[in-house]
Amino acid sequence: MFFESFFTGQFFREAIAKAIEAGIPVSSLAYLLLLPLLTSMIAAARHLFGLTTYGTFIPAIISLIWLKLGLMPGFFLTVILFFWARFSQWLIKKTMIRRFKIDYLPRMAIFLLFLSLGLLVFSLAGYLNWLLAEQANIFILLVLVLVIQNLIEIQITLTAKEARSLVLETAFFALLGYGLLGWGFLQNFVLAWPGLSIILILVFNIVVGRYVGFRLLERYRFRSIID
Amino acid sequence: MAKWRDVLNINARNRLFLILNSKKGRRIANSKILTKKVMKKAGIPVPRLYAVFKTREQVNQFAWEKLKGNFVIKPTRGYAGEGILMIRKRGKWAGEWLLMDGSKVSTADLKFHIGDIFAGRYSLKDLPDKAFIEERIKIHPIFKKYVYQGTPDIRVIVFNNIPVMAMLRLPTAESKGRANLHQGAIGAGIDLATGITTYGVRHNRAVKYIPHSGRKINGLKLPFWDEVLLFSVKAQEAVPRLGYLGIDFFLSQEKGPVIVELNAKPGLSIQICNRDGLFRRLTRVQGLEVRSPEHGVRIAKNLFAERFADRVMAEKGIKTLKVLEPAKIKIGKKKWHEVFAKIDTGAFRSSIDRQLVAELGLSVKKNVLYSRHYRSSMGKRRERKIIELTFRIGGRRIKTAVNVVDRSHLSTPLLIGRRDLAGFLIKPEPITTGKSEVKSLQMEKRGE
Numbered sequence: 248m249f250f251e252s253f254f255t256g257q258f259f260r261e262a263i264a265k266a267i268e269a270g271i272p273v274s275s276l277a278y279l280l281l282l283p284l285l286t287s288m289i290a291a292a293r294h295l296f297g298l299t300t301y302g303t304f305i306p307a308i309i310s311l312i313w314l315k316l317g318l319m320p321g322f323f324l325t326v327i328l329f330f331w332a333r334f335s336q337w338l339i340k341k342t343m344i345r346r347f348k349i350d351y352l353p354r355m356a357i358f359l360l361f362l363s364l365g366l367l368v369f370s371l372a373g374y375l376n377w378l379l380a381e382q383a384n385i386f387i388l389l390v391l392v393l394v395i396q397n398l399i400e401i402q403i404t405l406t407a408k409e410a411r412s413l414v415l416e417t418a419f420f421a422l423l424g425y426g427l428l429g430w431g432f433l434q435n436f437v438l439a440w441p442g443l444s445i446i447l448i449l450v451f452n453i454v455v456g457r458y459v460g461f462r463l464l465e466r467y468r469f470r471s472i473i474d
Numbered sequence: 475m476a477k478w479r480d481v482l483n484i485n486a487r488n489r490l491f492l493i494l495n496s497k498k499g500r501r502i503a504n505s506k507i508l509t510k511k512v513m514k515k516a517g518i519p520v521p522r523l524y525a526v527f528k529t530r531e532q533v534n535q536f537a538w539e540k541l542k543g544n545f546v547i548k549p550t551r552g553y554a555g556e557g558i559l560m561i562r563k564r565g566k567w568a569g570e571w572l573l574m575d576g577s578k579v580s581t582a583d584l585k586f587h588i589g590d591i592f593a594g595r596y597s598l599k600d601l602p603d604k605a606f607i608e609e610r611i612k613i614h615p616i617f618k619k620y621v622y623q624g625t626p627d628i629r630v631i632v633f634n635n636i637p638v639m640a641m642l643r644l645p646t647a648e649s650k651g652r653a654n655l656h657q658g659a660i661g662a663g664i665d666l667a668t669g670i671t672t673y674g675v676r677h678n679r680a681v682k683y684i685p686h687s688g689r690k691i692n693g694l695k696l697p698f699w700d701e702v703l704l705f706s707v708k709a710q711e712a713v714p715r716l717g718y719l720g721i722d723f724f725l726s727q728e729k730g731p732v733i734v735e736l737n738a739k740p741g742l743s744i745q746i747c748n749r750d751g752l753f754r755r756l757t758r759v760q761g762l763e764v765r766s767p768e769h770g771v772r773i774a775k776n777l778f779a780e781r782f783a784d785r786v787m788a789e790k791g792i793k794t795l796k797v798l799e800p801a802k803i804k805i806g807k808k809k810w811h812e813v814f815a816k817i818d819t820g821a822f823r824s825s826i827d828r829q830l831v832a833e834l835g836l837s838v839k840k841n842v843l844y845s846r847h848y849r850s851s852m853g854k855r856r857e858r859k860i861i862e863l864t865f866r867i868g869g870r871r872i873k874t875a876v877n878v879v880d881r882s883h884l885s886t887p888l889l890i891g892r893r894d895l896a897g898f899l900i901k902p903e904p905i906t907t908g909k910s911e912v913k914s915l916q917m918e919k920r921g922e
Contacts, residue, residue, distance in 0.1 A: 294485065348586050351593035406657055459490070461483045468678055469483075472749045474475035 259441035277434035278314075280441060282307060283448050284433075285424045291455045297462030298416055299409070301401055306417050308394050310424025315387050318425060325391065328365060329414075332399050335361035355400070362392045480751025482742055487718075491633075491756065494717025495738045502713055503736040506550050507606055516712035518705050519732045521546075521724070522609040533588050533605075538581045539568065541607075547584060549591040550604045555652035557596030559587050560610055574623060574651070611724040611732060616697065619687045620644050624651025628664070628696070628723040628731070630706040631740055631752070635764040637703050637774040638755040640664040641744045642671055642696065646685060653722075655743050660684070662691050663748035667779035667873075669699025675747040698730045703774060705731055707767040718756075762844045773843050776862055776875040793868045794899045797907055798915055801888055804864040805834045814886045814912050815867060817900055821891035824874060826863065827881035830888075836861060843875055868898060885909045 263276055286303045293300040313321035339358055349357065366388060398417065402410045427433060437444040461469075482491075495503075502508045510520045524545060527533050543563030552558065561571045561584075569581045590596070591605040613625050620626065624645030631639045641661045645651045648658035655661050660681060663672040674681040674691035683690060696702070706721045713719070713736065720740025723731045745752050758777060764770040801815040803826075811834055831837045841861045848858055859878040864871065867890065874894050881887055885908055904911050 297484075348582075350586075351590045351595040409656075459483075459486045461478070461481075462485065465483050469478075469481050469746065471678070471680060472476050472481070472746055472751070473478060 257442075259445070263438060263441060273438065274314075274434065277438055278311065278428055280437040280444055281428045281433060284437075284444075285310070285420075285427055287448055287452050287455070288423060288427070289420055290452065292420075293462075294455050294458060295462060297464030297468075299412060300416060300420070301413050305394055305398055306420035306424055308390065309417070309421035310428060312387055312391050312394075313421065313425045314429055324369075324388075325395070327369075328362065328391065328395050329398070331365040332358075332362055332395050335365070336399055336403075355396070358399075359392070359396055362396060366392065475749055476745070476751035476754065480754035481745060482752035482756065484742065486753065487742065491718040492739060495719070496715040499713055499715030500738045503716060503719075503738040504551055506548060506552075506735060507604070509733070509736050510608075512712055513709060513733050516708055518708055518712070519729055521611055521732055521734060524607040524609065526550075526604060526606045527588055527592075528604050530589070530592070533585050538584070543571070544610045544612075545607050546610045547587060547591075547605060547607055549596045550606060551597045551601070552591075552603075553597075555654050555657075557587075557591055558652075559584070562610075611726045611729075611734075614697065614725045614727050616694070617644075617725075619689050620684055620691075620694070622647045622651075622686050624649070624653065625724055627653045627734065628702060628725065629737075629740065629744060630702065630721045630723070631744065632706050632710045632719050632721060633717065633756050634759050634762060635707050635710055635767070635770045636759040636762065637666060637706050637771065638759060638778065639744050639748055639750070639752055640666060640702075641747050642694075644684070644691075646676070655741065660691065661743060661747040662694075663744075663750075664696065665780035666703070667775040669696040669702070670694065670780075671696070672780055673747050673749055675743065678743065678746060696725070698725060700771070702731045703771040704767050705733065707764075707770040709733060709736065711767065765839075769843075772862060776843060776873070779873075793870070793897070794901050795868050795895075796901050796903050798886065798904065798912060799867055799890075800919065801865050801867040801890070803834065803836075803888070804866075805836065810866070813888050814915065815865075815888040815890050816884075816886040816907060817895065818889050819892045819895065819900060821889060822893055823860075823877055824863075824891045824894050825877040825879045825881065825889045826861075827884075827887035828878050829880075829882055831861065831878050836863070837878070870897075885912045 266276055267273060285307055289300050289303045289306065292298045309325065312325070315321070316324065335358060339354060339361070398413070402413060405413060502512055507523070507526060510523055513520045524541065525532075525536055527536070541561075541564075543561060545561050547559040547561070549557045560574050561579075562574050563572050564570070565572050565578050571579050571581070571584065573579060588605045591603050594601050594603055597603040611625060613621065617626050621644050626642060626644045629641050629643060630637050641663055643653040643655065644660040644662065645653050646658055646660060650657070653659050655675075658677065660674055660676045662674045664670070665672055671692050671694045674683075681691065702723055702725075705723070709721050710716065710719050716736065716738055718740075720737035721733060722735040722737065724734050725731055742752065755778060759773065762773060764773065795817050797817050798814050799817055800812060802810040802812050805811050813830070837859070843860050843862055845857050845859050848856055860875050861878055862873070863876045864873045865888070866872070872894050881889070
């Protein structure tokens with residue numbers, strides 16, 4: 248009985264109905280199923296097209312934050328915080344390392360302090376208060392700070408070119424994620440056909456994962472040695 | 475140049491070759507200290523280790539004043555040359571050190587750097603790391619005009635105990651002295667047979683000259699080349715759990731080649747500066763029986779020699795061969811055996827008569843590169859030996875791998891295939907080539 252309902256998707260449908268009954272927001276349930284879809288897209292971008300894709304975590308989290316804050320406010324907040332982070336990082340490098348010789352992890356903590364200060368300045372400008380009152384709670388903003396700290400930390404080890412591609416790719420996948428997760432049609436689809444969605448995602452990843460041919464960008468990379 | 479099917483791509487590398495590297499093997503390659511231990515045990519030269527630090531106390535208790543300069547501080551699990559600090563010599567005062575660019579640092583600065591290493595600043599994902607101090611290998615004088623700063627290294631890829639491809643990596647100003655292609659270092663392909671550089675590549679684009687000095691990148695003959703190949707096979711023998719392995723060497727004028735690092739996931743750009751595909755080379759040597767490190771080196775040299783013939787041709791003019799051409803087979807030091815050879819562009823590899831090989835004493839085990847199975851025209855499974863052979867034809871000396879076959883019923887004991895004919899023109903005369911033609915040519919030659 249259980250297996251039958253499992254494979255027809257009846258099991259998932261019932262689970263979803265119960266969850267909604269218990270008061271879990273419908274969109275949250277949809278995100279649960281759409282997040283693996285986003286990850287599959289990122290995996291395919293790496294495996295078939297050859298984009299670097301620095302992990303799936305950061306773009307996924309950013310798109311969730313944007314969904315919560317709304318695209319325009321979320322996007323601007325992320326961009327401004329990002330540049331503020333770059334500036335603080337430069338400042339810390341100039342002062343903390345050269346002059347005071349602070350060790351690495353304390354240095355990272357100071358960096359985080361700078362980011363929090365940035366948010367505080369923001370709230371003085373009134374923008375943040377409006378945001379907080381309207382859409383979000385403080386936890387989302389704190390998660391955003393952590394994500395940006397993470398992004399900057401990865402950037403340190405990269406060359407300028409790689410750092411640029413990291414930022415662009417992260418922005419691209421975050422936007423893609425925003426589109427996918429927020430798309431009403433997709434949300435309805437995965438909630439109406441949970442079993443089918445799971446199977447489709449599985450099959451898609453198995454097909455992508457078994458591909459051993461050239462990635463699209465490799466065709467460009469190796470073109471000079473082909474006669 | 476290569477075809478798409480010859481080129482190794484990332485997906486195929488991960489799926490087909492990286493699975494040959496077990497977790498234990500990767501553990502050795504990922505730790506520079508472990509690598510050093512294993513290599514030393516196998517009798518392979520490595521930079522001398524001065525100290526390993528795991529805790530701050532060890533750093534403070536270390537007798538810094540005993541160091542005479544010429545050392546390097548490294549994280550054990552660093553990647554892409556991050557976190558490496560090179561010290562040239564002592565400064566004027568105690569506790570003062572001079573870096574490669576002449577700037578001064580204090581012992582406290584060195585300790586601070588080690589603290590950063592401990593905190594995981596240079597390891598992936600901020601994991602805590604160990605630091606160590608080792609001897610600095612001075613740059614070999616022949617590279618002086620080739621690098622702006624830093625030390626060039628040689629990367630050899632070894633598979634099945636046979637070196638399959640190699641490159642020289644020359645740091646540039648852009649790469650900040652690091653020999654990492656990603657960061658803008660120049661990669662130069664190396665001919666495995668001679669150790670001469672072939673083509674230069676920077677940022678996936680072909681380059682011919684060193685930016686700051688205008689030196690030509692190709693045509694540099696690397697010293698200690700035979701040792702480099704030999705040590706790379708020995709290194710893989712020492713770590714058999716790394717089936718597909720990249721080995722990084724520094725060349726030292728005093729010590730010869732030393733192994734600085736093993737790489738369990740070597741990159742694929744090496745194909746671009748060698749203008750050849752790794753996949754073809756890897757499948758070529760897969761399953762060959764390698765009897766000793768020397769044997770592995772010999773297979774590599776014979777299979778993957780560059781044909782410089784087209785360049786030689788441009789310099790010396792084109793040489794014409796007739797269908798029947800006198801050739802001399804090398805049978806010892808300064809001893810040659812004269813035969814007539816048939817030129818056959820329909821064959822890939824050259825062949826030699828089995829009986830002649832036995833008569834000349836060339837079938838000793840040392841000479842045999844490998845055996846290969848084939849299906850005869852009668853449908854039977856046969857085995858054919860492939861030996862190393864040197865012969866002279868048309869005024870050129872050719873060292874190559876040839877098939878040993880039964881040619882007793884044919885007019886000539888030696889057949890030369892197109893693999894060894896690059897740079898020659900062929901004149902299809904005489905049109906018939908039976909035993910009588912060979913005989914008349916022989917008489918002509920003797921002046922009868």
